[in-house]
Amino acid sequence: MPAKPLLDRLDAEAEAFSRDLTREYYLNGAGLKEDLSIVPIFERHTRLFTKKMIAALDAAPHDDERWPPLRAFVVEGYLENAAKSLSETIAARETSDAATWDGKEAPYRALPVLIANEADADRRHAIDGLRIEMTAAQNPLREERWDALHAEARALGYADYVALCGDVGRLALDDLAAPLEAFLWDGEATYRSRLRRYLGDIGVAPAAADRSDLAYLFRSPQFDSRFPPERLLPSLRETLAALDIDLDQQAGVRLDVEARPQKSPRAFCAAIVVPSEIMLVINPHGGQDDYAALFHEAGHTEHFAHADPSLPFAARGLGDNSVTEAFAFAMEHLMYDADWLRQRLDWRDAADFVAFKRFYKLFIVRRYAAKLLYELELHRSDDPRSKSKRYADLLTTFLGVRFNPADHLFDVDDGFYCARYLRAWAFEAQLRRHLETDFGKQWFLSAEAGARLKRLWSMGQRRPVEELARETGYAGLDFGPLFDELRT
Template sequence: MINDFEKQAEAFHQELYREYYLAEAGLKDELSIIPIYERYAHLFGEDVVRELLGLTQDRRRRYLAEWVTLEYLENLVKGMTESISNAMRQATVEWEGQQIPYHNLRPMISNEADMSRRHRLDELEREVTASANPKREQRLSKLHDRASDLGFESYIALCDQLRGLDLPSLTRQMRSLLNDTREIFYQRLEESLSGIEIRVEEASTCDILHLFRGRRFDALFPKEAMIPALTTTLAGMGIDMAQQENLELDIEPRPLKSPRAFCAPIRIPDEVKLVIKPIGGPDDYASLLHEAGHAEHFLNVDPDLAFPFKRLGDNSVTEAYAFLFHYLPLNHHWLHRILGIEDGSEFVRLARFQKLWFLRRYSSKLLYELELHTRLDGAEERYVSLLGDELGVAIPPEDYLKDVDDAFYCAQYLRAWIFEVQLRRFLENEFGAEWFTMRDAGEYLTSLWRRGQELRPEELATEMGYEGLDAKYLVEELVSTLSDARD
């Protein structure tokens, strides 16, 4: 029964990702996933979930149980999910006599150099966000109730047990990260904001968005050099992208194509799409490299692995491979070799501070989400005070639900950030500071990618000689690289 079930699950997964790909790549007018869920509804019945939850002793079934349970929950609220997303897709605001789609506001805010205009745009965006909050709250309450109906102590317990997140240990490690990086963070915050003439007391998250947009660095990251930067990087590790027949690199401009790069692993490893609409600039480079990390992982998975090991399991693993490439531009050797940049220190300094911002943001999101999923009452105030205290700028209360991904995805990112530093240190020790130019490093990475997501990051870290997942390397790196006056 289980083999047949896995085949069906894989078929569902392929249809779903093909649909996402077609819609996001602009090859189709709209996304239509409800008919796919309906066709495969038998996979997500309550009886199936209960049966699989009773079979979690072996890993292959545990990964299936995790996935089926989360899809079962999503299936129960999919009407609400879709109505929130459609309402946001259709929403517009009036700005200087024009109707601006809600989804275009973010890029406008990040590019707006005038602070008062930026804050007005941000207010317009927040009003629309708030309009969907009653429905978001309803959706979340239903997820909480259903988790209890399945016999879990809480939604938190369901996520923690099924996903193997080890939330107590992660929470401890992230609290230390927040403490140990607090001083350097506040110093850098003040210094970076004063560089764009903003006083910390007046700043809000939309100013941070503008700060990290870093337009002055666009010239270092030209649009034309993006794809060559990627192919040259991979070639350095002995990976010839042109020879990867299972990869489709889609760079064609289409009006409906998503402005953000993405990877669609449709059939693993036989059909993987890497989609981008190149515009250039540091963010666009980071997102291309990030998605290329996912793509190389999925392209190299052993075709003989069972579906749960090819695609399910712990996404912290694939996110860590994505981060490994994503953060290459923070490496002076990479900037010099690949983009011919002689002195990238100004850029690297900002990019490192941005990384610390993200780590503090996700660490405080984890603390907030643990409270949110315990008690919905007063969540808005807790969101503002908790994140505000750790990030030092005004936090928009309207985002208290929009800013939350289901099932503690924030924890998977945090685990990935921790593991990425451990993996990179291992690569540097084995292959040198310019590991990304070494064939042996490419071979080693390929051997990791081959294993899909059968092993968890703590197990991979242990194989590399560490004592499991350990945030101390990440904290050390953040503090030491940010403390150097110049490097």
């Protein structure tokens, strides 16, 4: 079969599949449909995710710009499909498992919320103990799933899962790990001293601290009253208006603000058709998490809503997810800005909050950097079971609180998504520095900065963050600006 028709056909079918799948996730997440039925959608598109399709793509010329993202889509879908029944079994266990706490049934998936809201350290550690026990009991399923995915990677001709992800996702994983590992070691003393101070604020001695204490620390309810639910949407509308974007006039954006009992408590963006049907779903409760989620998801929404509709789907809806994550982080980052907090939330002395958010960012970047180092080892090893202690050692060393070996497979996303986030944070810091240089510290009040963003957004995800960094005046993707920010 000639190459063009194959890619034409695949581009169209990938779009149809993605539209159906995203619509299903939207309906379920918005509380409009009780069940989530993914299997029939995969069944309608079975020929997409086969070895035959991978072979057809490999035989086609690789010089068409749609080839790399479409091949990634097919290979990732093939792996997802191969692990589908185990993924479903694991999800079912996570949904049905429950512990007893305070004489009441506490579902497994509700435990993180209980932990983050438990002010008493002993009780917090006890709930986390229950979570770890259940996680450990589920782990044989996760081990089986990773065995299967690792075997599939080798069957596709790769040395291991790391090689597959690096090739298919165009991620130079080892090159990425080197500066991050150096940053972890160099920044150790600064991080530890801030950690000690913040743990002191919640009355926890560093030597006794574990992961659950950080969940409580970062929940930080003392700031919630500064983020009232009634200012949530107006603050977004005003922020976008300053960038010359009228949220209510955007043809492709649909705001879903209606309250429904089954609606996801967390804001999300569902890019059903890019750029003409982008759902921004919110369920306002107030608090800083609500704002962080809304602004993050609004970043995804604006990015996809401004994509050039004449681009192939491979460039509008597939490609490097670090691109959309970087735009999402850039919007979320407004909460780190004292001027923005004053303008939109009338908060005149936000210095403590800004310092706290900066510590959180330092933590989360360190956490993902440590995860990347761990996942490189996990996915190169023949036996995922053997890496649990290594997981706990690496995370405990670099984050300064105890991590449990039983989380060594739960705390892993498919396809090195941790690398997508890390690249996104690097580019986001470069992008913000670029906007500040051209439009001033308060770039978010400039219609011209909005125009600059719209031009970048119009490219969809056609170009990876390395190329967008060059587009904005850098030699390439560079962690320098991010590390500079985190050090101060």
